Amino acid sequence: KVKIGVSIPTADHGWTGGINYYAQKAIKDWQAKDKNIEFYLVTADSPAKQVNDVEDLMVKGINALVILAHDSAPLTPVVKKAYEKGIYVVSVDRGLTEEVQDVYIAGDNPGMGRVSAEWLGKALGGKGDIVVLEGIPCVINSERVDSFKEVMAKKYPGIKILDSQPAYWDTQKGLEIMTNYLQKYKKIDAVWAQDDDVLVGVLQAYKESGRKDVKIFLGGAGSKVMIKKVLDGDPLVQADVTYPPSMIATGITLAVYGSRNQPIPGFYQQKIPSKIILAAELITKQNAKDYYQPDSIF
Amino acid sequence: MAVSIPKKLSLDKYGPLIALVVLVIASTILYPRFIEIQNLLNILRQVSYTGIIALGMTFVIISGGIDLSVGSMTAFAGAFAILTLNAVTQSLVTFSPFWLRSFLSILAAATVSVAIALVGGAMNGFLVTKGRIAPFIVTLGTMAIFRSLTLYIGKAGEFRSVNSVYGEMGMSVILGVPLPVWILFLLAAVLSFVLNRTRFGRYVCAVGSNEKVARYSAINVDKVRLVSYVIVGLMVGITAILISARLNSLSSTNAGKDYEMDAIAAVVIGGTAMTGGKGSIWGSVIGAIILGIINNMLNMLGVSPYLQGLVKGLVIIGAVSIQRGWITNGRAEK
Amino acid sequence: MAVSIPKKLSLDKYGPLIALVVLVIASTILYPRFIEIQNLLNILRQVSYTGIIALGMTFVIISGGIDLSVGSMTAFAGAFAILTLNAVTQSLVTFSPFWLRSFLSILAAATVSVAIALVGGAMNGFLVTKGRIAPFIVTLGTMAIFRSLTLYIGKAGEFRSVNSVYGEMGMSVILGVPLPVWILFLLAAVLSFVLNRTRFGRYVCAVGSNEKVARYSAINVDKVRLVSYVIVGLMVGITAILISARLNSLSSTNAGKDYEMDAIAAVVIGGTAMTGGKGSIWGSVIGAIILGIINNMLNMLGVSPYLQGLVKGLVIIGAVSIQRGWITNGRAEK
Amino acid sequence: MEAIVKTEGITKEFSSVRVLDNISIEIHRGEVFGIIGENGAGKSTFIKILSGLYEPTAGKIWFDGKPVEIRSPADARKIGISLIPQEFNLVSDLCVYENIFLGEELLQKNGFLDIKAMVARTRELLSELEVSSIDPYARIQNLSVAQKQMVEIAKAITFDSHLLIMDEPTTMLTSKEVEILFRLIGRLKARGVTIVYISHKLKEVKRICDRVMVLRDGAFISLEEVKNIDTDEMARRMVGRELKGIFPEKKSVAGEVALSVRNLSVEGLLYDISFDLHVGEVLGFAGLIGAGRTELAETLMGLRLSQSGSVTLHGRPLRLRNPWDAVHAGLSYLSEDRQGSGIITSFDVVKNITLTSLKEYAKPFINQKSEVEKSKFYVDRFSIKIPSLSAKLEQLSGGNQQKVSLAKSIDTGPRVIIVDEPTRGIDIKAKHDIYGFIRELANTGISVIFISSELEEIIGMCDRVLIMRGGSIVGELPQERLSEEEIMYFATGIKGGY
Numbered sequence A: 001k002v003k004i005g006v007s008i009p010t011a012d013h014g015w016t017g018g019i020n021y022y023a024q025k026a027i028k029d030w031q032a033k034d035k036n037i038e039f040y041l042v043t044a045d046s047p048a049k050q051v052n053d054v055e056d057l058m059v060k061g062i063n064a065l066v067i068l069a070h071d072s073a074p075l076t077p078v079v080k081k082a083y084e085k086g087i088y089v090v091s092v093d094r095g096l097t098e099e100v101q102d103v104y105i106a107g108d109n110p111g112m113g114r115v116s117a118e119w120l121g122k123a124l125g126g127k128g129d130i131v132v133l134e135g136i137p138c139v140i141n142s143e144r145v146d147s148f149k150e151v152m153a154k155k156y157p158g159i160k161i162l163d164s165q166p167a168y169w170d171t172q173k174g175l176e177i178m179t180n181y182l183q184k185y186k187k188i189d190a191v192w193a194q195d196d197d198v199l200v201g202v203l204q205a206y207k208e209s210g211r212k213d214v215k216i217f218l219g220g221a222g223s224k225v226m227i228k229k230v231l232d233g234d235p236l237v238q239a240d241v242t243y244p245p246s247m248i249a250t251g252i253t254l255a256v257y258g259s260r261n262q263p264i265p266g267f268y269q270q271k272i273p274s275k276i277i278l279a280a281e282l283i284t285k286q287n288a289k290d291y292y293q294p295d296s297i298f
Numbered sequence B, C: 001m002a003v004s005i006p007k008k009l010s011l012d013k014y015g016p017l018i019a020l021v022v023l024v025i026a027s028t029i030l031y032p033r034f035i036e037i038q039n040l041l042n043i044l045r046q047v048s049y050t051g052i053i054a055l056g057m058t059f060v061i062i063s064g065g066i067d068l069s070v071g072s073m074t075a076f077a078g079a080f081a082i083l084t085l086n087a088v089t090q091s092l093v094t095f096s097p098f099w100l101r102s103f104l105s106i107l108a109a110a111t112v113s114v115a116i117a118l119v120g121g122a123m124n125g126f127l128v129t130k131g132r133i134a135p136f137i138v139t140l141g142t143m144a145i146f147r148s149l150t151l152y153i154g155k156a157g158e159f160r161s162v163n164s165v166y167g168e169m170g171m172s173v174i175l176g177v178p179l180p181v182w183i184l185f186l187l188a189a190v191l192s193f194v195l196n197r198t199r200f201g202r203y204v205c206a207v208g209s210n211e212k213v214a215r216y217s218a219i220n221v222d223k224v225r226l227v228s229y230v231i232v233g234l235m236v237g238i239t240a241i242l243i244s245a246r247l248n249s250l251s252s253t254n255a256g257k258d259y260e261m262d263a264i265a266a267v268v269i270g271g272t273a274m275t276g277g278k279g280s281i282w283g284s285v286i287g288a289i290i291l292g293i294i295n296n297m298l299n300m301l302g303v304s305p306y307l308q309g310l311v312k313g314l315v316i317i318g319a320v321s322i323q324r325g326w327i328t329n330g331r332a333e334k
Numbered sequence D: 001m002e003a004i005v006k007t008e009g010i011t012k013e014f015s016s017v018r019v020l021d022n023i024s025i026e027i028h029r030g031e032v033f034g035i036i037g038e039n040g041a042g043k044s045t046f047i048k049i050l051s052g053l054y055e056p057t058a059g060k061i062w063f064d065g066k067p068v069e070i071r072s073p074a075d076a077r078k079i080g081i082s083l084i085p086q087e088f089n090l091v092s093d094l095c096v097y098e099n100i101f102l103g104e105e106l107l108q109k110n111g112f113l114d115i116k117a118m119v120a121r122t123r124e125l126l127s128e129l130e131v132s133s134i135d136p137y138a139r140i141q142n143l144s145v146a147q148k149q150m151v152e153i154a155k156a157i158t159f160d161s162h163l164l165i166m167d168e169p170t171t172m173l174t175s176k177e178v179e180i181l182f183r184l185i186g187r188l189k190a191r192g193v194t195i196v197y198i199s200h201k202l203k204e205v206k207r208i209c210d211r212v213m214v215l216r217d218g219a220f221i222s223l224e225e226v227k228n229i230d231t232d233e234m235a236r237r238m239v240g241r242e243l244k245g246i247f248p249e250k251k252s253v254a255g256e257v258a259l260s261v262r263n264l265s266v267e268g269l270l271y272d273i274s275f276d277l278h279v280g281e282v283l284g285f286a287g288l289i290g291a292g293r294t295e296l297a298e299t300l301m302g303l304r305l306s307q308s309g310s311v312t313l314h315g316r317p318l319r320l321r322n323p324w325d326a327v328h329a330g331l332s333y334l335s336e337d338r339q340g341s342g343i344i345t346s347f348d349v350v351k352n353i354t355l356t357s358l359k360e361y362a363k364p365f366i367n368q369k370s371e372v373e374k375s376k377f378y379v380d381r382f383s384i385k386i387p388s389l390s391a392k393l394e395q396l397s398g399g400n401q402q403k404v405s406l407a408k409s410i411d412t413g414p415r416v417i418i419v420d421e422p423t424r425g426i427d428i429k430a431k432h433d434i435y436g437f438i439r440e441l442a443n444t445g446i447s448v449i450f451i452s453s454e455l456e457e458i459i460g461m462c463d464r465v466l467i468m469r470g471g472s473i474v475g476e477l478p479q480e481r482l483s484e485e486e487i488m489y490f491a492t493g494i495k496g497g498y
């Protein structure tokens, strides 16, 4: 019997809610298929708690660990301990500071910023005034925002970033900040909200303001609400960039194969690739139906 | 000393107002467009949600308690509001006229939201009074419980309303002023009256100031404290409707996050003592507005995201010390 | 009567212990491997960080105050610990022997961390006593300020130590027991002694019970309150070293998150009243352990992530009501 | 005579210690019923049972001939019993009129508070009590103890009760207010109100009570017409033996000047205070309420800051910026406000006694053994009646709390001790002990400032008396000229005006 521990952050905003959903979905799917796997799912609201969780999992005697680390450095020592004990480690999304995992699967944070910037730059025809709503000030956020700004500066010098404030990946915060932006700037051509939850609030603020000047809104992560808008041809929301929470489900699957030393079906290599980076995919009206999953909670 | 008493009282009363005025003047100087009517209305609307909760929190804090569960209770009640709204909307889908159908479903949603929050508040109150458990612990516990139930029901996702009229109600503006602002001021007027002009209000102060004396004065202490928690529950129920209507949806993970801190901070900035016994409803409204102005100005001035906390912390401490300085002139007071 | 006082007192004293024993027995029944020594040591290590802060928080709460800034102060002090560690390690790179170099850099880091947290605590205390601002507001403000400064210095990223000996120290185990657990118990013993057997300890209780009587008894009330905040600062400084060493790094965003809530909850579960006046250091240790056991069991039993909050909330309320039930037998007590 | 209250076998135990034993009495309608007894005899416990604050362990109560169960203050109120408690029961955050009507608010027809009516009624009540200077809107925390006592009295008479219980109402009052109170009692009695009156001032009992019950150690001793027994007999029954010569002999050996105060002023409170206190002297301070005696004491203790003036102790100038300066210099203060600023009711006896003097026991760690020993000494010396040394102060009777408070202020080993109403609520035998002790202190060279509103003890105890009025010292009486009349002349301004 294989014991797999899954350690993820608490559902404290939409995207982590998605992570929680997909982790449980993958566990349920596997349990239906295979009686010989036992899963332990633990959630942490801080790195310190997550370290505790991994310790607890080790007491449970797990064979494989799937971890989406809160932060890289703080989790590295304890994951290293697990790895050195021979536990099969799949690190999802947040990398560790040492190579103490068997597989690393992640979204592409700088890529997300880059793809967003490139699409937005093109859509604006290389000029205009935009505002940015950031996430919680942290590493992930900086990676996205920095690469977004870098692309803008290099490729689209005609685009001016008027403002960039933290919206904490929170709908209500997004609503508040967009209201303030609309008050502060008489003309805004586009908004990059970086996160679809925040975009919900941003669109609400825009609607309430009655203004007509903003042409383009771009969120991020690919929630079904926004994909639906793209699919339906909403003039304001014409695209989205993925950062799929389903990566945790893939990570769990990789752990099942990896801990049993099985190759992935269809793979000609015995071992699972040590690094898998999920592209930040651009969703537009053309391909939106491939991404739209009405049953998902995210 | 006899001379100074009225002076002291009035400063005690107007301290938060003075802080507000100073803040408004400073903001206008730093950013002249601050004072535009639209910006002021924006601020008022932004603070109205936690502001309404702060009204109820004022009663709880004056009575000597605290309620940490308001944020997750907002999420919980809001979730049921939307579930009810959707269920009723769908079951009435053939019913007409349209306006009556919308009205009925919104009424059902509001009723359920308020009912749930009232029960939640009563539960807190019951555990505090009959269970004799410290309010901090009780509401720390129920905070976790309500959030957990909301996540469970919503599978950590979003509750989305299928009724667009609900959303329109949430963002409606009456005579130029947004609905939640009207409600905030209306409730503040009512509750201020309750606090100052009814027996219950008087008893809340007595219980918070000296429980033993209150009991000796034949006041039903447990009932008074219980009712305070029910009042904050009522406010939560109302806020839950307003915020879920505004977004026409509700996130099970995020909704109501940190409301408790914002509400408590508003109450304390508004001059109510954490130790209980006295306080003011309008003070809490002012406290909420002060917090709103701070957030607004951080955006307006474009303060670096990293340093926003620094500025916010300094302004909060500064705003309260303005009141202090004028009131006590360095004399020791509890 | 003479008979009953010790009985009552002792239940007051042993209430948290009884709750702990009940919880341990229940956990062992639900999950027999709970009682394995490695699991118990894990729990102790897990709780030691907030446990140490809870020791200091006990003084603050007994004195009638509160400190919400401990979490971000931990991050702030820890950030400087690592910056100092790296700076000293690099500047001593040619210095040998190796052990002395490591020792010196760790010593420097520890000194800086403790010094910063002491200053931070003194600042809180100063604003509370001289500034006459409510402790809730002061520390809400400094909570934002410390976090903001940490984010600014760390550009919202992580502070990574370049000295692996630091990490080894953080993970070290002495006679089978992890270092932070030793420190927790050592500090608890010392501070329990301070609380019960020194003038300062007695004064803290007096100030929290009745500030006016304390003043009339020639107690320097401001000094006593200030020192309580300094003590919690000292504990924060120590925790900052231990946690940053354990992780050999520190996240500017997340480090110390929610420590204030955990520490306050531990203190209150441990039987100290939020209203001040009395409390127990060992009670707070037990409170911290109770919280640790709850978290551990949630993981061990594999409770659904959505429902963990529900279970946690119920157990916290239950654990405290066990104490209550046994102590008061339904009689009204404040 | 018809009984308004009848008790049968009333017994009260606090966790199996019996403090009231089988009290069966009748209180007649319209009488003033006195209760006397030593500190801790059970007087307060008895009337707390009548007013619903305690439930009796056993026994029955009849009111107006009907059996009643009085489970809460609300029950007591319903049947028409009101209480002026021994300790203040006022909410300090609320103002005067709010306290007076707390739990009995007047409402308008629409159900809202009728503030105007309450304030008006408060004014009436206060003027009936001849203290119209108290503002109905003043916060309780800003009142002096005497004012609080008058508010407490006003509160008890707001609603028309049939039985009014007064637990030591005059301990805080000067003779002027005592007369006001007695007039009030007379009026109430004329209206047919029954009054239960507890006091240690036996002369008062003799004067206004119709019958008096004596309790000793929780047991009923006697119940008799007051006209049949004199105060000496009352004292004998309380204590169980003869008491003679309550005041110790004065042997004034006016030594050198210990404390010298010159031109001390505090804005709005004290004006140009100058006096000398000699070694071994007991210097009395007399005056009416608001005369500023407490303020003077608090200023000397560094609890209030003076604007001008100087204080020297044995020739060394003192800087009195805070209380620890004062205590360090050898000053000590017994506060008149026992529960407000004297003792911590949630602390036990030992911790209270050593609170100010803790330094003596902490070198550097607190020596609990020596703390306990010293406390035992005071418990014996003042016959403090306590269940155990670890009893919380809230479990002690009022008089015994006062004794602890006194012990606390003496334990600092002062060179000058200021006692403010030191025998407040203390029984006659314990008074005797305390007077003796204070005189002993004086004889060992300690100087005593003796503030009291009881002229009898001022005259009995003091070597010299200063009289204050309106924040100034208006007169000085040497021992041989001491008399109640002389003091009152100065205190009321007939003599020695500004």
Ligand SMILES: Nc1ncnc2c1ncn2[C@@H]1O[C@H](COP(=O)(O)OP(=O)(O)OP(=O)(O)O)[C@@H](O)[C@H]1O
Residues within 6 Å of the ligand: C001, D014, D019, D037, D038, D039, D040, D041, D042, D043, D044, D045, D046, D086, D385, D386, D387, D394, D395, D396, D397, D398, D399, D400, D425, D427
């Ligand atoms: N809450 C309590 N718990 C335990 N013992 C108590 C409590 N209240 C009073 N006692 C005890 O009951 C006895 C009687 O107290 P009571 O207050 O009735 O005395 P009293 O006659 O009013 O004395 P005094 O003249 O000092 O006011 C005392 O020995 C006291 O210690």
Ligand SMILES: Nc1ncnc2c1ncn2[C@@H]1O[C@H](COP(=O)(O)OP(=O)(O)OP(=O)(O)O)[C@@H](O)[C@H]1O
Residues within 6 Å of the ligand: B001, B002, D133, D134, D142, D143, D144, D145, D146, D147, D174, D269, D287, D288, D289, D290, D291, D292, D293, D294, D295, D453
């Ligand atoms: N009738 C009054 N009206 C208003 N304020 C008063 C009145 N009487 C006293 N005060 C104020 O109350 C405070 C306390 O007075 P307090 O009665 O303690 O003086 P005191 O001289 O100590 O009285 P006593 O001589 O009875 O001890 C002082 O600030 C005094 O000015």
Ligand SMILES: [Mg+2]
Residues within 6 Å of the ligand: D043, D044, D045, D086, D167, D397, D398, D399
């Ligand atoms: Mg008594």
Ligand SMILES: [Mg+2]
Residues within 6 Å of the ligand: D293, D294, D336, D420
């Ligand atoms: Mg006085």
